[in-house]
Amino acid sequence: MPRFEPLSAEALDTIERGADRLAAEVGVQFDHPRALELFRAAGQTVDGSLVRFDHGFLRAQAAFAPETFHLRARNPEHNLLIGGDHMVFCPAQGPPFVRIGDERRDGTMADAEALLKLTQLSGSLDTPGRNVLEPNDVPLDVRHLVRALAAIRLTDLVWSGEPSSTGAADDCLRMAEIVFGGREKIEREPVLFVNCNVNSPLRFDVRQLEGLLSYAAAGQAVIVTPFLLMGAMAPVSVAAALVQQTVEALAGVALVQLVRPGTRSVLGSFLSSTDMQSGSPAFGGPESALGLCASGQIARRIGLPWRSGGGTLTASPAVDYQAGYEALNTLQAAFLAGANVCWQSAGWLEGGLVTSFEKFVADCELIDLLCRQFRGIEVDEESLALDAHVEVGPGGHFFGAAHTLERFRDCFWRPTVATTENFDRWTRGGSLDHAARATRRWQELLATYEAPPLDAAVEEELVEFVERRAAELGDVVSVR
Amino acid sequence: MPRFEPLSAEALDTIERGADRLAAEVGVQFDHPRALELFRAAGQTVDGSLVRFDHGFLRAQAAFAPETFHLRARNPEHNLLIGGDHMVFCPAQGPPFVRIGDERRDGTMADAEALLKLTQLSGSLDTPGRNVLEPNDVPLDVRHLVRALAAIRLTDLVWSGEPSSTGAADDCLRMAEIVFGGREKIEREPVLFVNCNVNSPLRFDVRQLEGLLSYAAAGQAVIVTPFLLMGAMAPVSVAAALVQQTVEALAGVALVQLVRPGTRSVLGSFLSSTDMQSGSPAFGGPESALGLCASGQIARRIGLPWRSGGGTLTASPAVDYQAGYEALNTLQAAFLAGANVCWQSAGWLEGGLVTSFEKFVADCELIDLLCRQFRGIEVDEESLALDAHVEVGPGGHFFGAAHTLERFRDCFWRPTVATTENFDRWTRGGSLDHAARATRRWQELLATYEAPPLDAAVEEELVEFVERRAAELGDVVSVR
Numbered sequence: 001m002p003r004f005e006p007l008s009a010e011a012l013d014t015i016e017r018g019a020d021r022l023a024a025e026v027g028v029q030f031d032h033p034r035a036l037e038l039f040r041a042a043g044q045t046v047d048g049s050l051v052r053f054d055h056g057f058l059r060a061q062a063a064f065a066p067e068t069f070h071l072r073a074r075n076p077e078h079n080l081l082i083g084g085d086h087m088v089f090c091p092a093q094g095p096p097f098v099r100i101g102d103e104r105r106d107g108t109m110a111d112a113e114a115l116l117k118l119t120q121l122s123g124s125l126d127t128p129g130r131n132v133l134e135p136n137d138v139p140l141d142v143r144h145l146v147r148a149l150a151a152i153r154l155t156d157l158v159w160s161g162e163p164s165s166t167g168a169a170d171d172c173l174r175m176a177e178i179v180f181g182g183r184e185k186i187e188r189e190p191v192l193f194v195n196c197n198v199n200s201p202l203r204f205d206v207r208q209l210e211g212l213l214s215y216a217a218a219g220q221a222v223i224v225t226p227f228l229l230m231g232a233m234a235p236v237s238v239a240a241a242l243v244q245q246t247v248e249a250l251a252g253v254a255l256v257q258l259v260r261p262g263t264r265s266v267l268g269s270f271l272s273s274t275d276m277q278s279g280s281p282a283f284g285g286p287e288s289a290l291g292l293c294a295s296g297q298i299a300r301r302i303g304l305p306w307r308s309g310g311g312t313l314t315a316s317p318a319v320d321y322q323a324g325y326e327a328l329n330t331l332q333a334a335f336l337a338g339a340n341v342c343w344q345s346a347g348w349l350e351g352g353l354v355t356s357f358e359k360f361v362a363d364c365e366l367i368d369l370l371c372r373q374f375r376g377i378e379v380d381e382e383s384l385a386l387d388a389h390v391e392v393g394p395g396g397h398f399f400g401a402a403h404t405l406e407r408f409r410d411c412f413w414r415p416t417v418a419t420t421e422n423f424d425r426w427t428r429g430g431s432l433d434h435a436a437r438a439t440r441r442w443q444e445l446l447a448t449y450e451a452p453p454l455d456a457a458v459e460e461e462l463v464e465f466v467e468r469r470a471a472e473l474g475d476v477v478s479v480r
Numbered sequence: 481m482p483r484f485e486p487l488s489a490e491a492l493d494t495i496e497r498g499a500d501r502l503a504a505e506v507g508v509q510f511d512h513p514r515a516l517e518l519f520r521a522a523g524q525t526v527d528g529s530l531v532r533f534d535h536g537f538l539r540a541q542a543a544f545a546p547e548t549f550h551l552r553a554r555n556p557e558h559n560l561l562i563g564g565d566h567m568v569f570c571p572a573q574g575p576p577f578v579r580i581g582d583e584r585r586d587g588t589m590a591d592a593e594a595l596l597k598l599t600q601l602s603g604s605l606d607t608p609g610r611n612v613l614e615p616n617d618v619p620l621d622v623r624h625l626v627r628a629l630a631a632i633r634l635t636d637l638v639w640s641g642e643p644s645s646t647g648a649a650d651d652c653l654r655m656a657e658i659v660f661g662g663r664e665k666i667e668r669e670p671v672l673f674v675n676c677n678v679n680s681p682l683r684f685d686v687r688q689l690e691g692l693l694s695y696a697a698a699g700q701a702v703i704v705t706p707f708l709l710m711g712a713m714a715p716v717s718v719a720a721a722l723v724q725q726t727v728e729a730l731a732g733v734a735l736v737q738l739v740r741p742g743t744r745s746v747l748g749s750f751l752s753s754t755d756m757q758s759g760s761p762a763f764g765g766p767e768s769a770l771g772l773c774a775s776g777q778i779a780r781r782i783g784l785p786w787r788s789g790g791g792t793l794t795a796s797p798a799v800d801y802q803a804g805y806e807a808l809n810t811l812q813a814a815f816l817a818g819a820n821v822c823w824q825s826a827g828w829l830e831g832g833l834v835t836s837f838e839k840f841v842a843d844c845e846l847i848d849l850l851c852r853q854f855r856g857i858e859v860d861e862e863s864l865a866l867d868a869h870v871e872v873g874p875g876g877h878f879f880g881a882a883h884t885l886e887r888f889r890d891c892f893w894r895p896t897v898a899t900t901e902n903f904d905r906w907t908r909g910g911s912l913d914h915a916a917r918a919t920r921r922w923q924e925l926l927a928t929y930e931a932p933p934l935d936a937a938v939e940e941e942l943v944e945f946v947e948r949r950a951a952e953l954g955d956v957v958s959v960r
Binding site: 001002004005006007011014015018021022025026027028050104199201202203230231232233234235236237238239240242243244273274275276277278279280281282285286287289290291294315316317318319320321322323324325326327328329332336350351353359362366369370372373375376377378379380381383384385386388389390392393394395396397398399401403404407408409411412413414415417418419420421422423426431433434435438 | 482491502505711713717719723724801802807833849850853860861865873887898899
């Protein structure tokens with residue numbers, strides 16, 4: 001299917017020149033001595049913690065990264081191919097609150113586990129990522145251990161490592177080594193996705209840099225994501241935000257390549273606007289959709305896989321009409337833009353403060369719908385169905401035509417939550433709106449869950465590792 | 481902005497060849513002697529009421545119609561330009577039921593009048609069309625009179641004529657003559673939009689043909705709309721539906737051109753799928769979105785303006801997440817496809833059985849959003865905002881930057897119903913979901929309504945005409 005490309009070649013040139021100037025004249029701040037050392041050694045201008053880049057340097061570094069790559073899952077059927085025409089989907093990441101039906105409260109580990117099970121069951125999602133919901137009942141310093149263990153046990157998908165400190169990164173890498181048979185194996189065939197956020201504008205803080213440096217050294221796949229709400233962390237124009245996003249993402253990728261040339265890298269994007277009356281973030285609007293489509297053009301010009309911020313973003317506090325249209329407008333833009341990695345694609349509510357169980361399954365339906373939509377239209381002699389017209393004739397109907405009977409089971413996409421019931425039937429069924437039907441859907445789905453097989457010795461080693469590391473960090477965790 | 485074109489040139493050729501074969505081998509049924517006479521005189525094969533077309537005949541007839549044209553409104557500021565890159569929007573047409581908040585009941589003339597006022601106020605809609613809601617409290621045979629009068633009085637926009645009989649068409653034309661100063665004037669500069677539906681598959685019934693022949697003779701703009709629910713009125717493949725739609729729309733347009741060459745004509749499209757388990761129509765799915773995008777390609781190849789069926793279609797009975805995503809997926813497809821006329825773009829609910837006041841204003845927000853989205857991205861030196869970066873620096877924020885302060889009022893699209901409120905504020909405000917906020921929105925909007933000026937003598941002549949014609953039809957109407 002074609003991509004939707006709003007920028008002319010001339011506009012792309014202007015943005016590229018703007019990025020060169022921003023990188024050279026303003027520069028990017030790196031709060032880590034190792035990063036500064038690497039850039040200095042590569043001949044760039046380091047002034048305190050600020051690095052200014054020669055024209056062309058960032059793109060030249062990015063050229064070391066592969067255009068496409070694989071990530072190994074513990075179930076080989078769930079290995080991922082990143083780049084090209086491929087898209088992978090990941091649910092919401094990081095919300096502290098959960099919404100289940102009308103209840104909104106702090107997320108717990110039990111909630112997070114249920115969401116991991118739904119991820120495994122969905123058929124629409126390719127990776128649980130790192131933290132589909134913050135487990136507020138788990139001490140902060142051991143969460144990375146507990147949730148990595150849960151992701152490994154409850155799914156057989158590629159998961160994500162914790163980027164927020166060297167210690168957390170080392171723990172996550174160690175757990176990956178236990179699952180896949182040692183450091184050498186995961187360096188040769190990477191297994192972890194790691195998302196490092198930029199402290200936009202133009203700054204990488206020490207925590208994200210510790211993660212970035214650790215995972216790059218271990219050869220795992222690193223996504224570098226500028227986090228841009230125009231009006232707050234970026235100027236109030238899409239063009240300026242694209243320039244800034246390009247510089248920030250390329251600066252991170254360049255650092256990854258200096259650590260270990262050839263490391264799998266993904267250009268990140270999280271681009272939305274601010275409600276300038278309230279200062280609140282806004283999602284699903286025209287500026288973010290346009291920004292996504294343009295981001296795809298820029299990433300293809302650079303020649304790297306890229307991540308779209310959304311996903312199924314919405315500012316709505318409820319699973320309502322607004323949530324539906326904002327989610328679709330963001331996710332459809334990711335498809336039109338040819339995004340390779342779609343983070344935040346299920347469950348995101350209330351500007352990312354909440355993971356909603358209902359929206360989780362509702363959003364999975366959108367992923368399914370658009371996957372079908374972007375498969376395109378089959379056109380050949382048989383699909384023209386002239387015989388069916390001869391059979392039915394003017395004024396007839398096609399319900400019983402041979403062409404229909406051969407194809408009716410899978411000729412059209414079928415939703416899992418949306419309804420086509422007529423009013424009487426819908427009313428007799430309790431007048432359930434989409435959100436209420438989504439409750440039924442996730443409950444039914446969850447009831448079918450079976451844990452994917454995991455080697456008992458591997459699981460025992462993981463559990464021992466988590467218990468030992470938790471004890472070293474001063475906590476007791478019960479993960480048996 | 482570019483269009484999204486899913487069909488290859490080869491696929492377009494295949495569809496064109498298929499259309500030629502369907503028109504020649506199966507043909508189209510016309511239930512009106514005048515239509516058959518015109519086709520016979522033009523050398524086509526007439527067999528009973530079935531017409532079979534020579535290869536190329538339909539496209540040759542279509543070539544008489546202009547690629548773009550104007551329609552005159554009684555307020556010249558609301559004249560319409562149809563074709564090219566222009567899009568015009570019209571609300572739901574024909575639902576018998578109304579939904580206001582939680583109440584669903586038969587539509588009344590008072591409801592229809594409120595919806596006409598909202599159309600005039602919306603700023604998003606260009607024409608009320610013909611019947612935004614069926615007024616069940618008005619006798620059937622005089623509805624065309626009463627609602628044309630209401631459209632003329634309550635809006636100053638282009639409205640649509642009734643196609644369902646010669647008598648109704650003559651009445652509507654007479655009312656247009658009263659408003660615009662006589663037959664000669666409206667023939668020279670057309671003022672009425674008329675939508676004629678095909679009784680798909682491949683049949684035009686006598687009622688729609690009476691309308692088509694009358695309006696074509698009077699030189700008004702005629703939209704010919706195949707009504708295709710794949711599985712019911714069309715085969716279960718998008719390619720076959722596109723072939724059928726092409727033949728049906730072109731056959732109607734060819735007839736229009738035989739009546740009066742050069743008459744403004746629009747290729748119609750209303751293409752969706754059927755839920756093959758229940759037989760219910762489905763809306764907003766991938767097949768209809770793809771079908772719309774392909775319809776645009778076919779219409780551009782033929783060189784005529786075209787109408788997209790949606791609009792903001794949905795099968796949902798409630799203004800919920802499903803309604804939001806199905807509406808957006810249909811409307812966005814119309815934008816991606818470059819539709820010139822978007823019928824059914826506000827208020828449509830429950831598969832078109834209901835006009836919802838809440839969805840009316842919610843859908844207007846989607847039109848606004850996409851109009852902004854499809855304006856594209858401005859890229860120039862100023863929009864790159866390098867100065868703002870120099871001012872703010874790494875790690876800062878842009879709320880107070882000079883670039884922001886100059887632009888914050890209109891730099892981003894602002895919704896009318898969607899919220900960005902945080903949870904506390906939203907909860908304090910009553911936890912209103914999108915549908916509940918939409919109630920507030922249409923009530924506030926309606927309270928600001930003022931009737932557009934209408935010449936008193938013209939209004940008196942219209943009222944006298946409607947009263948007299950109603951009396952002739954055996955009814956008494958109170959329209960004073």
